Amino acid sequence: MRLARVRVHHDGTEHYAAVVAAPTGPGGPDGIEYVLLERNPFDGSAEPLRQPDGPRIPARSVTLLSPVPDSAKAVGIGRNYAGTVDGPGDSPLFLKPSTSLLAHGEPIVQPAFSDEIGFEAELAVVIGRTCSRVPHGSAQEYVLGYTCANDVTARDAQRSDGQWTRAKGFDTSCPIGPWIVTGIDVADLGITARRNGVVVQHGRTSQMLLEIAGLIERVSAAMTLNPGDVLLTGTPVGAGGLSVGDEIEVEIESVGRLANRVVAIR
Structure with missing residues (x-):
């Protein structure tokens, strides 16, 4: 799984998301889209992350952030x-x-x-x-x-x-x-x-x-x-x-x- 941190343009909220291939035609840079995760991958849980199946967000609708929390060293x-x-x-x-x-x-x-x-x-x-x-x-x-x-x-x-x-x-x-x-x-x-x-x-x-x-x-x-x-x-x-x-x-x-x-x- 590819995991990203993104800022959604329409409301300015930040989320962790799975990076997926656009199903038809380019969805943005490199033909990718994003599906928001149900939980924070840095919540400390030992449970494996599951591929989300929610709505797809085109790359042009988000800003890609550093993939780790702002507090990370x-x-x-x-x-x-x-x-x-x-x-x-x-x-x-x-x-x-x-x-x-x-x-x-x-x-x-x-x-x-x-x-x-x-x-x-x-x-x-x-x-x-x-x-x-x-x-x-x-x-x-x-x-x-x-x-x-x-x-x-x-x-x-x-x-x-x-x-x-x-x-x-x-x-x-x-x-x-x-x-x-x-x-x-x-x-x-x-x-x-x-x-x-x-x-x-x-x-x-x-x-x-x-x-x-x-x-x-x-x-x-x-x-x-x-x-x-x-x-x-x-x-x-x-x-x-x-x-x-x-x-x-x-x-x-x-x-x-x-x-x-x-x-x-x-």
Whole structure:
């Protein structure tokens, strides 16, 4: 199932919805429509979500929001792909606050303190239930699904500060979406970044050094993860720079395509 969070135009209300194919002709971008869910997928329930059968809403009638709650945090891991470091012991964890999260189509705002921002295409894990100190073998029980992410980073601040709070956590530095996909095998998916339509990064999730269950175990040993929290799983070799005006796309096989344009701060 593909799960989205949308704002309905006619009344301004926000809902979680299943993404479905338009039955006849294009219903909007990518020929999709939305069916509102009967419950919030982040209500903490262990019950599986069921495909809704309510009225279909065309894509042109909604605005696509970040697929996780506004309060969600993102936890990232650095240097977690073959070719980026010697081993997972050298892979640091970092936080991106809720204010960094950005929906598909919204602008990445280059911060005033940086002249050098860059993209990192990543698979993101979305947590479905509150968890702490999760053993490796139970990790998948807390996963709701997966989405695309772009760990936008201020490289100059990353070098100068000695730690990554400003570099990784500035507003709009964590585009995710366009939706969450449940029930898929993510062990070997292609990850591609395109800058202005040109492929600039490509790798596969099978190149991860610390796999998803190990990442959940490691992060949850340090902090409680809440429903909607996002784990960024690292980026393959090839991350690069961005300039104002660039459009950066992250596409992950079986998940979707996330696109955002870079703008200057006003």
